[in-house]
Amino acid sequence: MSNLENLYRQVIMDHYKNPRNKGLVENEEYVKFRVKNPSCGDDITIQTKVVNGLVEDVRHIGSGCSICCSSASVMSETLIGKTTTESLKIIENYYNMVKGNDYDKKLDIGDAVVYSGVSKFPARVKCASIAWQAMEECLKDGKN
Numbered sequence: 001m002s003n004l005e006n007l008y009r010q011v012i013m014d015h016y017k018n019p020r021n022k023g024l025v026e027n028e029e030y031v032k033f034r035v036k037n038p039s040c041g042d043d044i045t046i047q048t049k050v051v052n053g054l055v056e057d058v059r060h061i062g063s064g065c066s067i068c069c070s071s072a073s074v075m076s077e078t079l080i081g082k083t084t085t086e087s088l089k090i091i092e093n094y095y096n097m098v099k100g101n102d103y104d105k106k107l108d109i110g111d112a113v114v115y116s117g118v119s120k121f122p123a124r125v126k127c128a129s130i131a132w133q134a135m136e137e138c139l140k141d142g143k144n
Protein backbone atom coordinates (compact mmCIF):
# COMPACT_ATOMS: atom_id res chain seq x y z
CA MET A 1 0.00 0.00 0.00
CA SER A 2 1.35 3.43 -0.90
CA ASN A 3 1.67 6.21 1.69
CA LEU A 4 -1.14 8.08 -0.02
CA GLU A 5 -3.48 5.07 0.12
CA ASN A 6 -2.58 4.63 3.77
CA LEU A 7 -3.38 8.27 4.49
CA TYR A 8 -6.70 7.96 2.63
CA ARG A 9 -7.57 4.89 4.70
CA GLN A 10 -6.79 6.78 7.91
CA VAL A 11 -9.11 9.64 6.89
CA ILE A 12 -11.90 7.13 6.09
CA MET A 13 -11.47 5.34 9.44
CA ASP A 14 -11.41 8.67 11.30
CA HIS A 15 -14.73 9.73 9.76
CA TYR A 16 -16.16 6.25 10.43
CA LYS A 17 -15.21 6.32 14.11
CA ASN A 18 -15.86 10.04 14.70
CA PRO A 19 -18.61 11.00 12.23
CA ARG A 20 -19.19 14.73 11.74
CA ASN A 21 -22.74 16.18 11.60
CA LYS A 22 -24.31 12.89 12.67
CA GLY A 23 -27.92 12.77 13.86
CA LEU A 24 -31.09 14.20 12.38
CA VAL A 25 -32.85 17.31 13.66
CA GLU A 26 -36.55 18.01 14.13
CA ASN A 27 -36.96 20.99 11.84
CA GLU A 28 -39.38 21.37 8.95
CA GLU A 29 -36.95 23.59 7.04
CA TYR A 30 -34.87 20.47 6.37
CA VAL A 31 -35.38 18.14 3.39
CA LYS A 32 -34.78 14.44 4.00
CA PHE A 33 -34.02 11.47 1.76
CA ARG A 34 -33.15 7.82 2.50
CA VAL A 35 -31.16 5.44 0.28
CA LYS A 36 -30.45 1.76 0.94
CA ASN A 37 -27.86 -0.54 -0.57
CA PRO A 38 -29.22 -4.10 -0.13
CA SER A 39 -26.03 -5.79 -1.38
CA CYS A 40 -24.10 -4.48 1.61
CA GLY A 41 -26.80 -3.66 4.16
CA ASP A 42 -26.06 0.06 4.01
CA ASP A 43 -28.95 2.35 4.98
CA ILE A 44 -28.37 6.11 5.01
CA THR A 45 -30.69 9.05 5.55
CA ILE A 46 -29.51 12.54 4.65
CA GLN A 47 -31.14 15.73 5.81
CA THR A 48 -30.21 19.16 4.53
CA LYS A 49 -31.21 22.78 4.99
CA VAL A 50 -30.80 25.11 2.02
CA VAL A 51 -31.19 28.86 2.52
CA ASN A 52 -31.10 31.24 -0.47
CA GLY A 53 -29.37 28.62 -2.62
CA LEU A 54 -26.71 27.91 -0.01
CA VAL A 55 -26.30 24.56 1.76
CA GLU A 56 -26.46 25.70 5.35
CA ASP A 57 -26.46 22.32 7.04
CA VAL A 58 -26.19 18.61 6.23
CA ARG A 59 -27.09 15.90 8.73
CA HIS A 60 -26.91 12.13 8.34
CA ILE A 61 -27.89 8.97 10.14
CA GLY A 62 -27.79 5.32 9.27
CA SER A 63 -25.84 2.13 9.44
CA GLY A 64 -23.57 0.22 7.15
CA CYS A 65 -19.98 -0.44 6.22
CA SER A 66 -17.08 1.91 6.90
CA ILE A 67 -17.02 3.21 3.31
CA CYS A 68 -20.69 4.11 3.36
CA CYS A 69 -20.90 5.66 6.85
CA SER A 70 -17.64 7.58 6.55
CA SER A 71 -18.61 8.97 3.14
CA ALA A 72 -21.80 10.46 4.65
CA SER A 73 -19.64 12.32 7.16
CA VAL A 74 -17.13 13.44 4.51
CA MET A 75 -19.96 14.52 2.18
CA SER A 76 -21.53 16.67 4.91
CA GLU A 77 -18.25 18.47 5.55
CA THR A 78 -17.56 18.88 1.84
CA LEU A 79 -20.93 20.41 0.93
CA ILE A 80 -21.82 22.62 3.90
CA GLY A 81 -21.27 26.23 2.84
CA LYS A 82 -21.45 25.46 -0.91
CA THR A 83 -24.24 26.65 -3.19
CA THR A 84 -26.69 24.05 -4.51
CA THR A 85 -25.23 24.48 -8.00
CA GLU A 86 -21.67 23.90 -6.72
CA SER A 87 -22.88 20.94 -4.66
CA LEU A 88 -24.54 19.23 -7.64
CA LYS A 89 -21.35 19.77 -9.67
CA ILE A 90 -19.23 18.27 -6.88
CA ILE A 91 -21.63 15.30 -6.54
CA GLU A 92 -21.43 14.63 -10.30
CA ASN A 93 -17.65 14.87 -10.16
CA TYR A 94 -17.52 12.53 -7.17
CA TYR A 95 -19.62 9.86 -8.99
CA ASN A 96 -17.24 10.01 -11.91
CA MET A 97 -14.24 9.69 -9.60
CA VAL A 98 -15.52 6.62 -7.70
CA LYS A 99 -16.60 4.95 -10.95
CA GLY A 100 -13.14 5.48 -12.42
CA ASN A 101 -14.39 7.83 -15.15
CA ASP A 102 -12.74 11.10 -16.12
CA TYR A 103 -13.41 13.83 -13.61
CA ASP A 104 -12.40 17.42 -12.99
CA LYS A 105 -9.40 17.19 -10.67
CA LYS A 106 -9.29 20.98 -10.30
CA LEU A 107 -12.70 21.11 -8.66
CA ASP A 108 -12.26 21.25 -4.88
CA ILE A 109 -14.01 18.22 -3.40
CA GLY A 110 -12.25 18.40 -0.02
CA ASP A 111 -11.60 15.13 1.81
CA ALA A 112 -13.87 13.31 -0.65
CA VAL A 113 -10.75 12.67 -2.74
CA VAL A 114 -9.94 9.82 -0.32
CA TYR A 115 -12.57 7.71 -2.14
CA SER A 116 -10.70 7.87 -5.46
CA GLY A 117 -9.35 4.34 -4.81
CA VAL A 118 -12.89 2.91 -4.64
CA SER A 119 -12.98 2.70 -8.45
CA LYS A 120 -10.68 -0.34 -8.16
CA PHE A 121 -13.39 -2.16 -6.19
CA PRO A 122 -16.61 -2.11 -8.27
CA ALA A 123 -18.67 -3.72 -5.47
CA ARG A 124 -17.88 -0.78 -3.19
CA VAL A 125 -18.81 2.00 -5.64
CA LYS A 126 -22.42 1.82 -4.45
CA CYS A 127 -21.26 1.96 -0.79
CA ALA A 128 -19.32 5.15 -1.51
CA SER A 129 -22.20 6.71 -3.48
CA ILE A 130 -25.46 6.28 -1.57
CA ALA A 131 -24.98 9.17 0.89
CA TRP A 132 -24.21 11.41 -2.09
CA GLN A 133 -27.26 10.08 -3.98
CA ALA A 134 -29.46 10.88 -0.98
CA MET A 135 -28.00 14.40 -0.87
CA GLU A 136 -28.56 14.83 -4.61
CA GLU A 137 -32.24 13.88 -4.14
CA CYS A 138 -32.55 16.34 -1.24
CA LEU A 139 -31.11 19.15 -3.35
CA LYS A 140 -33.35 18.38 -6.35
CA ASP A 141 -36.37 18.07 -4.09
CA GLY A 142 -35.46 21.29 -2.28
CA LYS A 143 -35.44 23.15 -5.58
CA ASN A 144 -38.99 22.20 -6.46
Ligand code: ZN
Pocket (backbone or CB within 6 Å): 037, 040, 041, 042, 064, 065, 066, 067, 068, 127
Ligand atom coordinates in the same frame (compact mmCIF):
# COMPACT_ATOMS: atom_id res chain seq x y z
ZN1 ZN B 1 -21.30 -0.81 2.07
